[in-house]
Amino acid sequence: MNPVMAPQKTRPAGTVATAPRAARAPRREVDDRTAREAGRDTVVSARGVVKRYGTGDAAVAALRGADVDLRRGEFTAIMGPSGSGKSTLMHILAGLDSPTEGSVTIDGVEIGRLKDRELTKLRRDKVGFIFQSFNLLPTLTAQENIVLPLTIAGRKVDQRWLADLVETVGLADRLTHKPSELSGGQQQRVAVARALVGRPAVLFADEPTGNLDSKTGDEVLGLLRRSADELGQTTIMVTHDAHAASVADRVLFLKDGEIVQDRSRMTRGEIYDVMKSLEVQR
Numbered sequence: 098m099n100p101v102m103a104p105q106k107t108r109p110a111g112t113v114a115t116a117p118r119a120a121r122a123p124r125r126e127v128d129d130r131t132a133r134e135a136g137r138d139t140v141v142s143a144r145g146v147v148k149r150y151g152t153g154d155a156a157v158a159a160l161r162g163a164d165v166d167l168r169r170g171e172f173t174a175i176m177g178p179s180g181s182g183k184s185t186l187m188h189i190l191a192g193l194d195s196p197t198e199g200s201v202t203i204d205g206v207e208i209g210r211l212k213d214r215e216l217t218k219l220r221r222d223k224v225g226f227i228f229q230s231f232n233l234l235p236t237l238t239a240q241e242n243i244v245l246p247l248t249i250a251g252r253k254v255d256q257r258w259l260a261d262l263v264e265t266v267g268l269a270d271r272l273t274h275k276p277s278e279l280s281g282g283q284q285q286r287v288a289v290a291r292a293l294v295g296r297p298a299v300l301f302a303d304e305p306t307g308n309l310d311s312k313t314g315d316e317v318l319g320l321l322r323r324s325a326d327e328l329g330q331t332t333i334m335v336t337h338d339a340h341a342a343s344v345a346d347r348v349l350f351l352k353d354g355e356i357v358q359d360r361s362r363m364t365r366g367e368i369y370d371v372m373k374s375l376e377v378q379r
């Protein structure tokens with residue numbers, strides 16, 4: 098087994114930021130219901146999340162009251178027709194966007210209560226992102242891109258972890274290359290390593306295989322699957338590809354801004370059938 102995927106004794110419990118506060122002021126019964134429900138096994142939780150864009154006649158409800166708990170170590174896929182609210186939900190769960198109504202808790206912290214700076218820090222310390230378009234900096238080498246989140250945060254690079262990650266994603270001989278000198282699959286593997294380098298409590302991926310051919314896409318999916326299995330990496334992936342979603346432990350289906358099905362591991366055929374029925378109902 099690759100060393101990076103060996104079970105970590107020192108998993109980032111992710112309690113660093115909240116522990117001192119909890120020690121000073123015990124949680125109040127009523128106000129912290131969401132935080133309490135988001136107990137040990139829940140990393141991200143949403144309650145009554147509504148997102149509206151615009152006002153009056155032009156208002157669009159992208160989300161209409163989503164409730165969801167994302168459990169530690171679980172690999173969840175978010176599926177749904179185009180425009181059903183997948184990206185909106187993911188951005189809100191990741192603290193990139195704020196809901197019009199409702200609350201979101203990440204690793205025990207209700208993010209609506211945070212100031213901008215605190216939220217930025219929480220995202221930086223607890224959340225990893227992978228985007229469809231890789232989002233690498235063109236002037237930096239692969240290695241510089243991978244460690245960028247730590248560089249920005251002024252955090253030390255754990256050289257062993259970095260070496261393990263690089264080996265796992267198969268980039269050992271590409272570290273000095275710029276993104277333009279790498280294939281799409283290699284660029285996305287850089288992005289996966291960058292997302293994991295800070296050992297995030299939760300990893301979000303928005304259509305991570307959307308720009309890749311099926312073979313390279315499978316490599317990236319395999320990488321995400323192994324990081325969930327062997328590192329216990331909590332992962333949330335938005336996709337409209339039934340094959341990609343069949344790699345996940347759990348599939349949430351959105352339609353018109355609502356979670357209409359919440360299912361455990363499904364085959365590609367089962368996912369395809371649900372998607373077809375959701376498209377037909379439109």
Ligand SMILES: Nc1ncnc2c1ncn2[C@@H]1O[C@H](COP(=O)(O)OP(=O)(O)O)[C@@H](O)[C@H]1O
Pocket residue numbers: 150151157158159177178179180181182183184185186
């Ligand atoms: N910034 C925005 N302004 C106005 N409407 C938006 C905005 N972002 C998303 N929407 C609308 O919200 C709905 C959900 O969008 P989105 O979350 O991107 O769906 P999906 O990712 O499932 O395709 C769509 O109707 C979309 O047009």
Ligand SMILES: [Mg+2]
Pocket residue numbers: 183184185
């Ligand atoms: Mg989208």
